[in-house]
Amino acid sequence: MGMVDELRRARDAYERREWVSAYRTLSDLDESGLAAGDFTALATTAYLLGRRNDCIQATERAYQANVDQGKVFAAVRSALWLATVLFEGGEVAIGGGWVARAQRLLDAVEGDVVERGYLLQLQQLELIVKGELTKAVDRAPQVTDYGRRFHDPDLLAVGLAFEGRLAIYSGRVAYGLRLLDEAMVGVLGGEVSPVYSGLVYCSAIEACQEVSDLGRAGEWTHALSTWCESQPGLVAFTGQCAVHRGQLMRLHGAYTEALAELDRAAARYAAAGGHPAVALACYERGETHRLRGEYDAADAAYEKAAAHGHPAQPGRALLWLGQGRVEQAAVTSHRLLAEVADPVHRSGLQPAVVEVFVAAGDVEAGAAAVQELAELARSFGCSALLAAAGGASARVALAQGDGAAALAPARAGLDGWTRLEAPYEAARCRALLGTALRLMGDEASAVGDLAAARRTFVDLGAAPAEREVAELLGQAAPGGLSPREVEVLRLVAAGRSNPEIAAELILSEKTVARHVSNIFAKLDVGSRTAAAAFAYQHRLV
Structure with missing residues (x-):
């Protein structure tokens, strides 16, 4: 097959979004036969496949080819895209140099053109990276206006996304979320190019997570997952998608699955040469381990998150x-x-x-x-924040000894978290409700709610929360053992080996070994015989 046929095949694959095929074919061709647009396509496929260095090199070639051919506007777009990739990788100074080069090219052009909108967008991004949010807020509507006036779907979508995020940070949360919804309309309608679609998806989901609009975050995460799966070989954005799925799995109480998904996110980041969001994946691992009472693992995850630049x-x-x-x-x-x-x-x-x-x-x-918190929740109007405010209000009322004042906010928190299918948070609010009922003298109702909360924590494997409620019920296991550890101890006392315990409880042998080690530490014993003796002494068997 000749050069012309191979080039046609690569271009067709690119149009069909067959990124792997397009990348391989373009990479194998003699660069002397590639046009500026082919270098741009190669840069795009390299970016989507997580090959950052190849993306940078191809974009530089595209820029030079456009300059050599006198294609000023195309050269400006190449320079600005290169700046975007560099900013994303934390290379602010070099990226700023390419923004300045694009501006110099546009300074020689008369009249208003859409590329000035793209330049504004990159200047806005540069301000955000530098932390100059006030200046960025002022420029945000101008970018969106360029997208509308020039009927440019990519610029409109990214302009709306940036304007929405900045509006949220300035406290106009409801307005900012509406702008993000509008940006997503173009993405879901297929009007926006793949790279900008991914950028807008991730920006919208991050914003929803930050303001605790978890219902919206779930919808967009599902849509992003479907979008990623429709493009075989895609690496870019799949790491962020995995992190967001992991966050939602934790919210819904699927802790083991959440940790596995966060591990997949880290692997994807590694395959792409690293990404700032790897720090978020580490923090989410810390949160999941903490809820399960795996404190050493949680501390290590928080430490790693901080090392990657995410607050612990x-x-x-x-x-x-x-x-x-x-x-x-x-x-x-x-x-x-x-x-x-x-x-x-x-x-x-x-x-x-x-x-x-x-x-x-x-x-x-x-x-x-x-x-x-209550004022912010009312202002934002976001479901999870309203539920969190209810639980927090109940907690303070109980600390003040006012069970009656705790009832309504505890119920509001319970209802809100239940609607969000967040069992851990709902159970915590149920425990607060039970405590409030006890303060009011309704012991039977209190025990019902506390027992229901404890069952949820046992099912989730949320050992610290389970122990807290067990103490309220007067049912705490001796030695501070969790319900799962009690199960393991009973089987140890019955003479079962670790493999036998693993088979009976449907656990891995590694998990059983960890439980046995924890039991020995909590009971301060050094053998299975001593642990069994403890079990018999405390009537656990």
Whole structure:
């Protein structure tokens, strides 16, 4: 097959979004026979397949070919796309140089052209990367306006996405979410190119996660998963997609599956040469391990997240709380509230700091945090934040000894989390409800709600929360053992080996070994015989 036929085959594969075939064919061809548009196609496929260095090299070739042929506007687009890739990789200075080069080319052009809109968009991105959000907010509507006036779907979608995110950060959450919805209309309608579709998908989902609009986040994550699966070989955006799926799995109580999905996300990031969002995957692993009571693994995950540039808080403060390091958790919580000023990130802190302040006995600080959280929840109107505000309000009311005041917010939190199919958070609110009923003298109803909450925690494998509720019920296992550890101990006392226990409980042998090790540590025993003796002494068998 000749060069012309091979080139035609590569271009056809590119149009059909067969990225692997297009990339391989274009890569194998003699570069002297490629046009500027072919280098652009090669750069696009390389980006989508996670080959960042190849993308940069091909874009540089496309830029030079366009300059040599006097195609100013195409050269500007090549320069701006190269800046985008460099900004994404944290190379702000080099990316800024390409933005300046694009501006120089446009300065020699008379009249208004759509490329000026793309230049504005990159200048806006540069401001965001540098943390100059106020200036970026001012430019955001201009980018969107360029997209509308020049009927450019890519520029319109990315302009709406940026404008929406910046509106959210400035406190106009409902308006910002509407703009993101509008951006997604073009993406779902197939009007937007693959690269910009992926960028808008991920931006929209991240925004929903940040303001706790988890219903919306679930819808867009499902749509992103379908979009990724429709493009075999796609690497770009699949890591972010896996992280978002992992977040939702954790929300829905599928902890083992969430950890596996987050592992897949990390593997995809590694295949793509790394990505800033790997830090988020690490943080999410920390959150999942913390809920399961796997504190060492949680601490390691938070540490890794921090090393990759993602804040380890407020998850680590809650971890310290679980480990009994209440004073440290409280000091850090006060520091976080003093440092974080924007409403979006404060909303993400408030539920955790309320829990820490109440545990530390600083009910006044907890009440102040609840008041701000409730105001933010009403302003944002986002489902999960409203549910979190209900639970936090109930927690403070209980700390003040007011069971009646805790009832309504606890029920509101329970209803909200139940609608979101979030069993862990719903069970925590049910436990608060049971505690409120007990304070009001309705012991029978209190025991019913507390027992239901405990069953949920047992099913989830959320050992710390289960132990807390068991203590309220007066049913805590001796030695601080979790329900699963009690099951394992009973089988150890019955003379079962680790493989036999694994088969009976449908667990891996590695998991059983970990449970046995934890049991020995909690009971301060050094043998299976001593552990069995403990079980008989405490009537566990």
